[in-house]
Amino acid sequence: MGSDFDPSGSTVRRIVELIPEPDNPHDRYAVSVRASNYLIGYLARERAMLFHRRLMDLVNRGLVPTVPASIRAYDQNRWDDRPGVPVDLAINIDVQLSEPHLILPGNEPPSVPYTVLPHGYSVQVTKVDDHFDVLRHFVEPEGELELLVTLHEIDVSTAKTEKKVVEVRVEDHRIGQLTPQTSAKFLPAVRHLANRGLVTVGRGWFKGSSVSAQVSLMAAKAHELPDEFLTGDPKTAISLNRPRRTPVAGAVSVASAAATTSRTFVIDLVTSQPFTPWQQKEALKLLRAAASAAGDITEDPVVTDSTIRAAVLHEHAELIANAIAGIEDSDFGLANDYRTAISKP
Structure with a gap:
């Protein structure tokens, strides 16, 4: 606790290590709490049993599990409060643990800086x-x-x-x-x-x-x-090299990517207010016309009440974005003009 220890009670907060002890002769689910490599206590058995396997997974990957802890110490008379009676040092340790399934994020950190x-x-x-x-x-x-x-x-x-x-x-x-x-x-x-x-x-x-x-x-x-x-330096999270849970965003075949990347552009917009069903219908008609103009694309247009996504020709992207803005304001002129122009031979 240091030289400023107050016999009536002092509290320090620090990071402690949680080390599973599968070879512990008293309990194979034991999880020790350590500070600066010193043993300062154990998790209660009912909690240790819940966390033991997940902590072992981290240790087996070469990682040291750590959590914040609050350590309180105070002098306590061994028998009563009479002056001169020997005292014991009483210590309470509270570790900040959530639940076992929340020890780690459910996904990996980004692969970019x-x-x-x-x-x-x-x-x-x-x-x-x-x-x-x-x-x-x-x-x-x-x-x-x-x-x-x-x-x-x-x-x-x-x-x-x-x-x-x-x-x-x-x-x-x-x-x-x-x-x-x-x-x-x-x-x-x-x-x-x-x-x-x-x-x-x-x-x-x-x-x-x-x-x-x-x-x-x-x-x-x-x-x-x-x-x-x-x-300062970036703050990063530990990568455990776990597989992705979702498909790769925008995944396309190599041949398809080579054929379309140079001439198409993906419009991915969020509306400032929900589309009405009629506006959704008009937006989808517009984007289907744009997809037809783009030829062999890798994804169908998607229109919800608040999002729009479609692959369009590079040279049409700005015009289509402006037409979408018009639809949002219930002005369908640009959208109609675009569809008419596309339909002409």
């Missing part, structure tokens, strides 16, 4: 229901999981308004976005780190079943980040 934002208050990720086809790969029996998500600036401007938000992705797949108000609190950091050549990573909290999912982002906002984080 990145840094992980510090923990922060939880904020909701919106439009998650539109991407359950991706999130279903992360559903676990426990119903919850921590994910490493990447944050990206995207433009959702329309013909009338200019707007940028933070898109949330996992394994390169879009899974939602932050609201404009919340995005404004993260975008300065996302832009700053991008200028340093780093992708911004945050910890996502995923709750899901076989039919629905929710995602929250637990990361510090731009104004909460210390200078040492913004200018």
Whole structure:
């Protein structure tokens, strides 16, 4: 505890090691708690049994599991409070453990240079229901999981308004976005780190079943980040070389990629407000015409009430984006003109 130990009670907080002991003669599920290689206690047996296998997996990979702990020590009379009676040093140790399935994130960190934002208050990720086809790969029996998500600036401007938000992705797949108000609190950091050549990573909290999912982002906002984080070495997560849970985003055959990459462009937009069914119908008609003009493409156009994705000719991309903005404002003129022009021999 150091020279400033207070006999009435002192508390220190530090990182401790959790070391499974399969050869322990008293309990093969024992998990020791160590500080600076000194044994300072054991996890309660009922907790140790839950964590033992997962901790062993980490140790077998050459890793040392660590957690924050609070250590409190105080002098305690051996028998009573009479002056001069010998005392014992009493110690209580509380380790900050969640649940076994939350020891590690459910996915691997990015393969590109990145840094992980510090923990922060939880904020909701919106439009998650539109991407359950991706999130279903992360559903676990426990119903919850921590994910490493990447944050990206995207433009959702329309013909009338200019707007940028933070898109949330996992394994390169879009899974939602932050609201404009919340995005404004993260975008300065996302832009700053991008200028340093780093992708911004945050910890996502995923709750899901076989039919629905929710995602929250637990990361510090731009104004909460210390200078040492913004200018220092990247903060990274341990990679365990686990396989991807989702298909590679935009995977195409080599032959198809060679034939289309040079002349097509993928439009991937998020609407600033939900499309009506009629607007969805008009947008899909527009994108099918664009796909027809592009010829042999590798994916069909996708239109939901809030997202649009299609492969189009490079030279048509700007015109189609403007037509989509018009549809969002219930102005179908550009879309109709494009379809008419495409249909002419």
